[in-house]
Amino acid sequence: MSILLTQFVNLLGAMLLMLAFAMNSQRRIVTLIHLFTMQGATLVLATVVVGYVTNQHHLYLSAALTFVLKVLVIPYLLHKVIDRLDIHWDVETLINIPTTMLIGIVVVIFSFNLAKPIAELSTAVASGTLGIALACVLLSFLMMITRAKAVPQVIGFLAMENGLFFAATSATYGMPMVVELGIALDVLIGVLILGVFMFQIREQFDSLDIRNLEKLKEE
Amino acid sequence: MSFSGLLSQLLEIIIAIALAPLLTGWVNLWRAWLQNKSAPSIWLPYRLLHKLFNKESVIADNASTLFRAAPYVMFGCMTLATGIIPTLSTDLPLATAADAIALVGLFALARVFISLAAMDIGTAFGTMGARREMLVGFLAEPALLMVLFSASLISNSTSLTTIVDTLGHREFAIYPGLALAGVAFTMVSLAENARVPVDNPATHLELTMIHEALILEYSGRHLALIEWAISLKLFAYSCIGLALFFPWGVAQAQAPLDMLLALPVLVFKLAIGGFLLAVLETVSVKMRIFRVPEFLGTAFLLAVIGLLVHLLLVP
Numbered sequence: 001m002s003i004l005l006t007q008f009v010n011l012l013g014a015m016l017l018m019l020a021f022a023m024n025s026q027r028r029i030v031t032l033i034h035l036f037t038m039q040g041a042t043l044v045l046a047t048v049v050v051g052y053v054t055n056q057h058h059l060y061l062s063a064a065l066t067f068v069l070k071v072l073v074i075p076y077l078l079h080k081v082i083d084r085l086d087i088h089w090d091v092e093t094l095i096n097i098p099t100t101m102l103i104g105i106v107v108v109i110f111s112f113n114l115a116k117p118i119a120e121l122s123t124a125v126a127s128g129t130l131g132i133a134l135a136c137v138l139l140s141f142l143m144m145i146t147r148a149k150a151v152p153q154v155i156g157f158l159a160m161e162n163g164l165f166f167a168a169t170s171a172t173y174g175m176p177m178v179v180e181l182g183i184a185l186d187v188l189i190g191v192l193i194l195g196v197f198m199f200q201i202r203e204q205f206d207s208l209d210i211r212n213l214e215k216l217k218e219e
Numbered sequence: 220m221s222f223s224g225l226l227s228q229l230l231e232i233i234i235a236i237a238l239a240p241l242l243t244g245w246v247n248l249w250r251a252w253l254q255n256k257s258a259p260s261i262w263l264p265y266r267l268l269h270k271l272f273n274k275e276s277v278i279a280d281n282a283s284t285l286f287r288a289a290p291y292v293m294f295g296c297m298t299l300a301t302g303i304i305p306t307l308s309t310d311l312p313l314a315t316a317a318d319a320i321a322l323v324g325l326f327a328l329a330r331v332f333i334s335l336a337a338m339d340i341g342t343a344f345g346t347m348g349a350r351r352e353m354l355v356g357f358l359a360e361p362a363l364l365m366v367l368f369s370a371s372l373i374s375n376s377t378s379l380t381t382i383v384d385t386l387g388h389r390e391f392a393i394y395p396g397l398a399l400a401g402v403a404f405t406m407v408s409l410a411e412n413a414r415v416p417v418d419n420p421a422t423h424l425e426l427t428m429i430h431e432a433l434i435l436e437y438s439g440r441h442l443a444l445i446e447w448a449i450s451l452k453l454f455a456y457s458c459i460g461l462a463l464f465f466p467w468g469v470a471q472a473q474a475p476l477d478m479l480l481a482l483p484v485l486v487f488k489l490a491i492g493g494f495l496l497a498v499l500e501t502v503s504v505k506m507r508i509f510r511v512p513e514f515l516g517t518a519f520l521l522a523v524i525g526l527l528v529h530l531l532l533v534p
Contacts, residue, residue, distance in 0.1 A: 007394075018398075025513070132531070
């Protein structure tokens with residue numbers, strides 16, 4: 001039974017990776033938020049299963065926290081922001097999408113190779129997923145680099161946190177509760193601040209293109 | 220080659236040829252229902268074949284023998300393909316002759332012939348359709364190969380019967396790599412069977428059609444054979460999908476009587492698969508032709524990641 005559940009965690013890890021790729025290939029902001037919500041839900045499921053297999057009850061708590069924050073509150077806030085800014089459809093990428101995907105696969109190979117020796121040292125149930133978690137983090141990073149608009153960058157930032165969280169649960173059965181609460185609060189506040197920031201960028205430049213920020217130089 | 224092997228081989232090909240139009244009818248039925256239209260009869264593909272076989276075949280004056288031969292080659296390729304894929308039993312004498320790579324080659328052979336035939340007449344539409352078909356084909360083939368390879372990695376063989384034997388009859392296990400390959404396979408088979416995100420099988424709007432443009436010049440019995448071959452292709456792809464991802468219920472070599480059970484199981488699985496295909500076609504929008512390379516590139520990458528994930532997670 002526990003072997004099957006471990007395989008299930010691996011499957012959820014593979015789904016996280018697939019969703020990270022889907023986010024990289026997605027042009028539209030609304031779909032991006034849907035994908036982010038799905039990634040959050042997958043993460044919650046993975047955390048619950050790891051908690052059940054290893055009998056670590058505090059993981060249930062962090063799963064509940066993740067559920068409330070990343071499946072309910074933050075997607076709701078993001079939807080609200082894009083409603084107010086009226087930017088449902090536009091995403092503009094700096095590099096075209098096929099190139100992004102090719103870079104993405106290089107990133108995946110790199111992180112799998114990097115994580116393999118580390119995972120061999122670990123005794124955790126799903127230590128093999130460390131490579132997947134690392135790949136998720138780097139792919140979200142790639143998304144932040146390749147997107148020109150502010151909202152997709154924020155989503156990339158949040159997805160990166162998803163990857164980190166998955167690495168923490170799969171490799172070390174979760175961080176201490178204090179750290180986890182701190183990060184959760186950080187992410188929430190981060191989204192709120194970045195939301196305000198987005199409105200400010202729009203007010204200043206009539207666009208959410210963050211390349212405009214380069215103009216803010218002192219003469 | 221044993222007698223039971225020969226029997227199962229023959230039975231499998233006959234069932235494929237007989238059931239393929241029914242699968243097409245079933246998908247069309249559900250598509251119409253889901254799109255709130257009154258549905259055509261499920262037997263419509265059979266009636267269409269009957270009508271076309273009784274009609275005179277009109278061929279352009281400048282058509283070469285290639286044009287006449289192409290429908291037969293295509294039908295032959297698809298029939299052989301359904302003979303290789305284990306649907307009822309894994310005891311198939313033909314399967315030792317051709318593995319998964321040869322199967323992809325068979326599909327490619329059919330594609331080459333139909334594209335050449337489309338260009339043979341020299342009409343603008345035929346040539347345009349052929350070019351687009353080759354564009355879709357050369358991107359879909361590597362992705363399909365990668366999907367088949369991720370299943371081969373698990374069973375250490377490229378023979379489809381061995382893959383089904385290992386996947387279907389060993390202890391149940393979840394393979395994360397196969398999940399990624401499954402998504403990639405769905406995308407590839409949508410493109411290969413000219414289904415909605417890539418091509419619309421119901422359209423005759425000149426600028427968007429791919430597949431219909433290819434067979435525009437055919438009529439009568441040639442068109443009937445091509446339509447039948449298209450149904451067979453959909454059937455073959457569905458069966459590859461079932462063989463790789465849901466291989467349960469296929470009879471083994473030692474137990475030919477299991478085939479009695481395997482047939483209802485196959486029909487049941489195909490019915491669900493056809494329904495899901497109709498759902499997928501209803502919820503997605505046809506994309507621009509220039510988005511197709513991106514779509515199929517994503518499928519290829521997902522299949523490659525499936526391979527990598529398998530190598531990472533299964534030591």
